[in-house]
Amino acid sequence: MQIQAENPEEYVKKLPEDRKEVVQKLREIIKKALPKGFEEVVSYGMLGYVVPHSIYPDGYHCDPNQPLPFMGLVSQKNHIGFYHMGLYADEKLLNWFTTNYPKHCKTKIDMGKSCIRFKKPENIPFELLSELIQKMTVNDWVQLYEKMLKK
Secondary structure: OOOOOOOOHHHHHHHHHHHHHHHHHHHHHHHHHHOOEEEEEEEEOOEEEEEOOOOOOOEEEEOOOOOOEEEEEEOOOOOOOEHHHHHHHOHHHHHHHHHHHHOOOOOOOOOOOOOOEEHHHOOOOOHHHHHHHHOOOOOHHHHHHHHHHHO
8 A cells, every 4th residue: 555645744644544643653753763864755655764865875776866765664554564674784683673572562573674564553662663763873874784785
């Protein structure tokens, strides 16, 4: 379920009523915890948090016209998806997250490489996500990204 929107506010307005409140709460948590330098955009049909070209002119290697993606938030038909590329690229960060997840949530983690899927809003570990978001700066992400590209 992709939502076509020009900006983050429009994205949230176009969400189904049962998703607006929780996505807006996640958005507020992200914006509050996000280290300086990242920018909120609508990208790939979801809310995106990127390293802008003003900081990383090379952009995303798959499409250099796009800024470097870092996180995403999307409302899908059966879940809310929270993407964090640091979890995919940094094994230490992934281990920290998966170790701490059960301390914040009673349900089993539903996770792909960088995507955490939440089928029920009441099972979203907001506090843990806030901690995760603060763990990687723009410079940390750019260095890790470039290291991964050179492999």
